[in-house]
Amino acid sequence: MLVALYNRTFDEHDIPVLQRIIGMLDEHKLQLIIYKEFYDRIKEHLSLSNTPRIFTGKFDLPLQTDMLFSLGGDGTLLDTISFIGNSNIPVIGINLGRLGFLAAIPEEEVEAAILSLVRGSYTIEKRTLIHLDSSVPLFDGAPFALNEFTLHRKDTSSMIKIHTYLNGEFLNTYWADGLIVATPTGSTGYSLSCGGPVVFPQTSSFVITPVAPHNLNVRSIIVPDDNVISFEVEGRTEQFLCTLDSRTETITSSIQLAVKKENFTISLVRPDEHNFLKTIRQKLYWGIDRRN
DSSP states (O other): OEEEEEOSOOOGGGHHHHHHHHHHHHHTTOEEEEEHHHHHHHGGGOOOSSOOEEEOSTTTSOTTOOEEEEEESHHHHHHHHHHHGGGOOOEEEEEOSSSOSSSOBOGGGHHHHHHHHHHTOEEEEEEEEEEEEESSOOGGGOOEESSEEEEEEOSOSSOEEEEEEETTEEEEEEEESEEEEEOTGGGGTHHHHTTOOOOOTTOOEEEEEEESOSSTTOOOEEEETTSOEEEEEEOSSSEEEEEETTEEEEEETTSOEEEEEEEEEEEEEEETTOOHHHHHHHHHTTTOOOOO
16 A cells, blocks of 8 residues: 655654654555655654655656545645645545644544554545636646635725626625635635534535625525536725635636536545544534533
8 A cells, every 4th residue: 555645844742643653654564655845854753664755746646646644734634635636546634733624633543543544444535626717827727625715805904895696697796805615625614714504525515605794694605516606806906815725816806717616526534433523523512511
């Protein structure tokens, strides 16, 4: 089994758990291929039976990679999406960050998770992506996201107007700081913090959530993901921000934008003892009395 390891940043206190993860994978005789920048920082702390292979991004990550370990938080896992693309390489998220809805496996469960993977005791979940069509090239040939697409104001404190259409039919004009279109996976991210609903990952839908809307009766709306959602943006300045997950582009009102469901999916690895209900109970403290 060929296992890729990706990490974008870590602190000194993360070194023991990183050593433990990489050491366990090596002990189980798994072939390792490690992101170059990560390996350059961690190699002096490792003692491996063989020198691992190195990759630098999407162009030299082998298509025959059986699994990719994302070592960090949700932001680290979202980073991997842009270079995995349609390769269908399954991703498992080990949480070295904070909340961790996507990177849901905490440090204390790392050993059990690796044993589950070695034994084949895991499930691969297919997650929908959102695709951006634009009148000019954006996002360096990777116009897709796992969590969300957003539009935001830029260079002004004034609200912007976002005229929004479903399959060409007018939906609403949002007077707001911005607008989020989230996938079911992304419903527990930025959209949730702006008052949007939690949506099960298997749901075939998008969530449209305004950011600080001026009209108090404007709330999130869930639409089927076979819709094409298009936008026209107005504001007091000519420039606006457009994002796909953690990546950002500056656009003008003359650029035409529309989002739809991507024609491929991302595979997330889930050990059998983990599921969505367990994750939201743990992360949102549902059913736990926190008053003491």
